[in-house]
Each structure stands twice: as C-alpha cells, then as structure tokens.
Amino acid sequence: MSLADLRNEYDKFDLPEHQLTDHPRDLFDRWVDEAIRLQAPEPTAMSLSTVNAEGMPSSRIVLLKGFDETGVQFYTNYDSRKGQDLRQNPKACLLFFWPTLQRQIRLEGTVEKMSAEQSSAYFNSRPLASRISAIASPQSQPTSRAALENRSDQVAKEFGDNPPCPEFWGGYYLQPERIEFWQGRTCRLHDRYLYIKQDKTWQIQRLAP
Helix, strand or coil: CCHHHCCCCCCCCCCCHHHCCCCHHHHHHHHHHHHHHCCCCCCCEEEEEEECCCCCEEEEEEECCEEECCEEEEEEECCCHHHHHHHHCCEEEEEEEECCCCEEEEEEEEEEECCHHHHHHHHHHCCHHHHHHHHHCCCCCCCCHHHHHHHHHHHHHHHCCCCCCCCCEEEEEEEEEEEEEEECCHHHCCEEEEEEEECCEEEEEEECC
16 A cells, blocks of 8 residues: 555544633643543643744654643753754744544744743652753763763762752743644544634634645
8 A cells, every 4th residue: 555545534523613612721721631531642742843043944742741821831951952943933833643532733832931940840840860861961962872871870970869950951831822723524624723812812713624
C-alpha cells in the first residue's frame, strides 16, 4: 500500500455547537481532562512552533504544566533553540493532537517569561534527577553522551540533594489570541471552531474543514 492510500475514518466523537463554552479555557480543560481520563498517549504533550529572526520555523514537543489567566505554561532552557527564537520573536503556536480521540487544539499568541520565583518553585518540585539534568545539559548545543554523563555526575556531587534553579532555565506562558478546536468527523466533514480574543471577550467562528 502506498502512502497516498493510507487514511483513517474519524467517527468517534463530534463537537456540536451546544457543547461550546463562552471561554475557550473551559472547553480546553474539558478536553485535556478527557484525554487523561481516556488514557490518550502523552495527554499533556504539545508541539511548540517558533520562528527565528530570519523567518525560519522550528517545532518540538514540550509538556503542558498549566493553563490559567496568565496563559498556557511550559518550562525549558532559555538558551535552547526555542529560547533563542522566543527572544528574537515572542510569537508562537502550540498544538495538541490526540489521535485516539481524533482531536486537535491549536493556540496562537504571544509568549513571555515567568518570574524567577515561579520558575524556581516549579524547578524545586521536580524529581532530583530532572533538576540535575536541567543544570547539566547545554540544551541544543553539540555534545556527547560521555560529556553529558560526566557533567551530570559533577552537578550531583556539587549540589547534592538541593541543586538550585539555574538562571538559564525556567518557565514561559503563551497568552493565546486565537484558539482552534478540531474534532475529526466522518467523510472529512470535521468540526472546527475558532475562538478569537477581542478585548476581554472571545468571538467564535465555525470554520470549514
């Protein structure tokens, strides 16, 4: 079978208009809760797309750590490629895709850094091994496995059980201006709804699939 012949029918769920919420965060929370409850693989994984100063896009997977009035929250190394992109161009897109639920959510908006206090609080809640690796890894820079392991051992010896949150690591939040919910439907007549922020309210449009 050729790649062109591969296709699936989307027939598990629908998204009728009466299930929409005035604020997209309420529908977002419901879908994330359902992805967790129905055991979708990696339910909090989201693709983060950034664009550098030269206009070159780049995408990678990060993990959702919250969504409140400040925005959608994730953490990373500020000196990584995504961190450099966001310094040059603080606009980004986040995409959730749950294949087993035949659903997507796309969020577009402006990204800002969290405060050092917020970043440190989350950093200190992480498992010790994760904190050590965050300090040891020169994310996105050329390295070797041996160099990573040696650096990790050095950090563990230096800081013991209380490694501090480094200045080059922390959180971001994306404040969405556009949020699209996509529910796969049969015959490719998918349900798509776009929330567009206007001042403090959200306007909803149904989009053609």
